[in-house]
Amino acid sequence: MTKARILCWLVILPALSLFAQTVTVNSFELPNGLRVILSPSNDVQAAAVCVYHMHGAGNEPAESRGITYLYQYLMFDGNENLEPYDHVLFINKMGGTVSGRVNYDNSVFYELLPAQEINVALWLESERLKRLRLQDSNIDYHKNQVFGRINRLWESNQNFKAQAWVNARVLEGSAYEQPLYGDLNKIRFLNNDRIRENYQNFQDLANILLIIAGKFDINELKAGINKFFQDIPRGRRFPHPVFRAQNPRKTRLVKNWLVPGLKKNFVVYGIKAPAKIGYNFMYFDFIRYYLTDPRFSKLEYILNTVNKLNVEIQSNFTDYMESNCLTIEISSSRRINLEKAKYVLEKEFQSLGANLISNNTMKSIRSLMEIDFLKSISQLEERCLRIGEFYHMFSELNFFDEQLKRLRKINSYDVQESAKKYFIQENQVVLNVYAE
Amino acid sequence: MCTPNRNFSLPGFFWLLGGILLWSGGSRELAAETRLFSFVTSKGLPVKVLQDNDMPFIHAQLHIFLDGNPQNYTSLAVSLLTVMNMFDRELNSPASNLMDMLQRQGNDYQVEQNPEFVKISMNFLPDRLGAFPRLLSEIFNYQSFHLRKFNQSKENFWSLYSKNRDWKKEMAILLAYQQIIGNFYFHQGFLFQDFVSKVNLAQVRSFLLKTFRPDNALLILKGRINPYFILGMIEKDLPQPPPQPTKVKKEEVSINSGRKIFILNNISPELPTLYWFDTAPAATDANYLPHFIGNFVLFGFPGGRIYQSEKSQFMMTGYKVNTETYFLKNFSIFCSYLRLNFSDLENFLLLVDLERRKFTARPIERKEYLDALNFYIGRAQVETNRFDHDLQGEVDRFVARSAAPPPLIGPELFQEVSINRVMQVMDEQMGYRHKSGGREKGIVVIVGNAALILNSLKILKPDSFEVLSD
Numbered sequence: 001m002t003k004a005r006i007l008c009w010l011v012i013l014p015a016l017s018l019f020a021q022t023v024t025v026n027s028f029e030l031p032n033g034l035r036v037i038l039s040p041s042n043d044v045q046a047a048a049v050c051v052y053h054m055h056g057a058g059n060e061p062a063e064s065r066g067i068t069y070l071y072q073y074l075m076f077d078g079n080e081n082l083e084p085y086d087h088v089l090f091i092n093k094m095g096g097t098v099s100g101r102v103n104y105d106n107s108v109f110y111e112l113l114p115a116q117e118i119n120v121a122l123w124l125e126s127e128r129l130k131r132l133r134l135q136d137s138n139i140d141y142h143k144n145q146v147f148g149r150i151n152r153l154w155e156s157n158q159n160f161k162a163q164a165w166v167n168a169r170v171l172e173g174s175a176y177e178q179p180l181y182g183d184l185n186k187i188r189f190l191n192n193d194r195i196r197e198n199y200q201n202f203q204d205l206a207n208i209l210l211i212i213a214g215k216f217d218i219n220e221l222k223a224g225i226n227k228f229f230q231d232i233p234r235g236r237r238f239p240h241p242v243f244r245a246q247n248p249r250k251t252r253l254v255k256n257w258l259v260p261g262l263k264k265n266f267v268v269y270g271i272k273a274p275a276k277i278g279y280n281f282m283y284f285d286f287i288r289y290y291l292t293d294p295r296f297s298k299l300e301y302i303l304n305t306v307n308k309l310n311v312e313i314q315s316n317f318t319d320y321m322e323s324n325c326l327t328i329e330i331s332s333s334r335r336i337n338l339e340k341a342k343y344v345l346e347k348e349f350q351s352l353g354a355n356l357i358s359n360n361t362m363k364s365i366r367s368l369m370e371i372d373f374l375k376s377i378s379q380l381e382e383r384c385l386r387i388g389e390f391y392h393m394f395s396e397l398n399f400f401d402e403q404l405k406r407l408r409k410i411n412s413y414d415v416q417e418s419a420k421k422y423f424i425q426e427n428q429v430v431l432n433v434y435a436e
Numbered sequence: 437m438c439t440p441n442r443n444f445s446l447p448g449f450f451w452l453l454g455g456i457l458l459w460s461g462g463s464r465e466l467a468a469e470t471r472l473f474s475f476v477t478s479k480g481l482p483v484k485v486l487q488d489n490d491m492p493f494i495h496a497q498l499h500i501f502l503d504g505n506p507q508n509y510t511s512l513a514v515s516l517l518t519v520m521n522m523f524d525r526e527l528n529s530p531a532s533n534l535m536d537m538l539q540r541q542g543n544d545y546q547v548e549q550n551p552e553f554v555k556i557s558m559n560f561l562p563d564r565l566g567a568f569p570r571l572l573s574e575i576f577n578y579q580s581f582h583l584r585k586f587n588q589s590k591e592n593f594w595s596l597y598s599k600n601r602d603w604k605k606e607m608a609i610l611l612a613y614q615q616i617i618g619n620f621y622f623h624q625g626f627l628f629q630d631f632v633s634k635v636n637l638a639q640v641r642s643f644l645l646k647t648f649r650p651d652n653a654l655l656i657l658k659g660r661i662n663p664y665f666i667l668g669m670i671e672k673d674l675p676q677p678p679p680q681p682t683k684v685k686k687e688e689v690s691i692n693s694g695r696k697i698f699i700l701n702n703i704s705p706e707l708p709t710l711y712w713f714d715t716a717p718a719a720t721d722a723n724y725l726p727h728f729i730g731n732f733v734l735f736g737f738p739g740g741r742i743y744q745s746e747k748s749q750f751m752m753t754g755y756k757v758n759t760e761t762y763f764l765k766n767f768s769i770f771c772s773y774l775r776l777n778f779s780d781l782e783n784f785l786l787l788v789d790l791e792r793r794k795f796t797a798r799p800i801e802r803k804e805y806l807d808a809l810n811f812y813i814g815r816a817q818v819e820t821n822r823f824d825h826d827l828q829g830e831v832d833r834f835v836a837r838s839a840a841p842p843p844l845i846g847p848e849l850f851q852e853v854s855i856n857r858v859m860q861v862m863d864e865q866m867g868y869r870h871k872s873g874g875r876e877k878g879i880v881v882i883v884g885n886a887a888l889i890l891n892s893l894k895i896l897k898p899d900s901f902e903v904l905s906d
Contacts, residue, residue, distance in 0.1 A: 092738060093738065368544055378492070
């Protein structure tokens with residue numbers, strides 16, 4: 001009998017091993033301090049090259065806030081070898097895509113392109129890191145562009161204004177309090193020499209991760225990396241950032257705005273959420289899915305389906321490393337519906353801490369989160385971003401299995417504890433915007 | 437305390453062993469690559485399984501074909517309301533069995549309405565594969581229509597329809613399709629609220645009965661799947677379809693892509709979006725690629741003729757045009773679209789016509805041809821990054837009843853499509869007006885504020901635009 005069991009396991013175990021879920025990630029460092037992270041996938045014919053700067057707008061002193069944000073645009077302005085937007089044109093021409101963004105904690109630029117063209121992306125990225133066209137004319141152009149764009153939004157969009165105000169109040173006292181672009185009135189007067197000088201820190205190789213995912217030949221890739229990046233001088237390594245998770249707010253803040261000519265009254269709830277580096281983040285994320293994800297949206301159900309209030313619901317989440325803000329905006333042209341919706345919403349927040357979420361709902365949302373996680377790592381550019389963020393926060397590379405394990409273990413008690421901590425009135429900022 | 441199982445029997449063990457071998461037999465061989473298994477169930481449902489053992493979740497697509505008997509569809513509203521009542525998450529009160537099942541499956545599903553089929557796509561974890569056939573059976577056997585929900589869906593039709601989807605593009609393609617196919621099955625013309633209000637529950641039920649049938653659908657599954665296992669499960673759970681309605685002889689499809697400009701009036705201060713639709717052969721046709729190349733030479737970014745001429749001839753700001761292809765049963769539609777300023781709209785329309793006319797005088801240059809082919813190959817490679825990239829080819833081959841191999845994406849393409857072939861095809865397509873004195877081609881749909889659009893015209897006459905407003 002024992003023999004039969006052993007035989008049975010001998011058959012089952014190799015079959016199960018086929019199902020191990022791992023994403024291979026490894027890394028090495030160039031002599032000049034650039035850390036290269038590789039995540040091969042041979043089942044695709046594409047590759048993603050991602051330059052992850054462990055430097056964002058949050059690293060700037062308050063008086064020069066806005067400089068890093070400008071790099072988001074200056075990065076595509078070329079240099080002595082490339083004309084403005086050549087970078088985008090080169091990649092688009094071969095069927096690929098380019099993207100880049102500056103955030104508070106990091107800045108990310110990447111190319112997704114056919115695997116055999118990987119060296120083109122490496123060359124373009126190295127050009128960007130070596131030298132950039134930072135002449136007064138193009139810096140001034142982008143300063144004016146950014147000012148014009150945000151000013152238009154600020155003047156015409158009451159919702160944008162309200163969201164920005166709530167975000168700033170929820171995250172006050174942190175680096176996230178000020179907008180990415182800093183003070184709008186000062187952006188055009190930022191010193192160009194300061195912008196050029198600051199670029200030395202921004203493109204410092206010691207604070208950059210070069211992440212490559214997809215199909216590649218390791219030897220050819222290493223040769224390409226050496227060719228394009230080894231002559232970039234070693235940077236000055238800054239002490240590794242120590243992220244500090246912030247605590248919830250202690251006092252509720254309620255404010256009313258009266259706006260002449262407003263067509264729809266709306267209210268914005270800002271809830272301070274845990275830091276991405278915190279243990280609680282995943283539980284809060286679970287509640288966010290439960291309340292606001294359009295595939296589940298409990299709020300939509302209780303406000304519009306059950307109570308028939310016919311309100312519009314929009315939500316936004318910041319996704320920062322040290323602290324976060326979940327905003328929920330409810331709007332309606334009928335003031336009475338809006339007031340009822342506020343009442344129902346606050347009751348729902350209270351019930352999150354008082355009652356356990358049912359097992360079926362727990363199972364359903366866990367599965368939704370797991371699918372989203374698996375989908376994101378199957379896409380090369382998203383995988384690069386996740387690898388970069390995780391390395392930036394925890395100096396670890398292989399986290400996929402661990403994350404999945406944690407995700408599968410989320411239970412209703414953890415979620416309830418998180419709700420008790422974060423969905424309390426003291427942790428909320430409420431802005432009522434009414435027509436005058 | 438754990439007690440040994442005294443009932444362990446040797447025959448039982450061999451059954452288990454056999455089952456495991458059968459199960460692993462279907463999956464072991466393809467540790468790295470995707471393998472295709474095709475079969476048709478006894479109830480007539482064609483199933484394609486793309487077995488990919490590296491994929492950590494399962495992706496499923498169910499296509500329900502609409503191009504059946506014209507009497508099934510008095511209005512596009514019937515089809516849209518049916519799908520809305522079955523799948524819209526906001527219409528889940530009282531809860532339906534189908535919605536409960538979808539939620540248990542993971543709730544990650546999406547329903548798209550295409551002119552020729554309804555596509556229900558969903559993702560779920562491998563441990564839910566066993567429950568999937570029952571869900572499928574519930575879709576084909578749906579009986580949970582509810583009058584209150586139905587009335588609610590009619591009242592709030594537009595707000596429900598436009599939520600979480602690119603409604604402008606979907607409306608534009610439906611309108612263009614209606615224009616292209618003269619004998620289109622939506623007898624009542626375009627989708628106006630009036631048509632929506634007139635639909636009754638009996639029409640929806642009847643539409644469902646005639647259309648949502650296993651023998652009028654295609655199921656594609658991709659992921660870590662044992663095809664034999666899923667075949668058995670589907671066979672077990674799938675209901676016997678009701679007798680097939682009498683087949684009406686289908687009219688021949690005639691394609692008419694003569695010029696027409698529509699404005700879908702959307703009273704909003706937003707910039708208008710312009711959609712330019714051109715027809716091309718089906719994806720499985722040898723002439724598809726020459727058309728693709730021609731379209732790229734015109735609309736491509738950054739090398740396309742229109743992008744190059746925008747600044748030099750019309751002082752525009754350099755709009756990037758995006759192009760998407762809709763693969764349909766008898767033909768394909770290229771949809772090239774962009775958002776642009778009101779003041780540039782007329783210039784853009786004139787520029788496109790100008791560049792199309794030039795095809796006869798200025799043939800495609802070798803560089804343009806090479807750029808287009810390189811882009812085509814590169815884009816196909818980049819697309820492999822999407823987990824569902826290989827499903828479209830299977831749908832095309834099924835719809836065209838073609839056994840054509842998957843499209844080439846390597847340098848061998850250069851041998852397949854010569855520059856002369858491209859020129860010949862484009863001459864027929866674009867040079868048509870000059871040779872025969874016929875009409876310009878290409879359907880244009882502009883979604884935006886009609887009053888502002890018509891006010892911005894300087895050369896074109898307002899009566900050359902057909903305004904659709906509701």
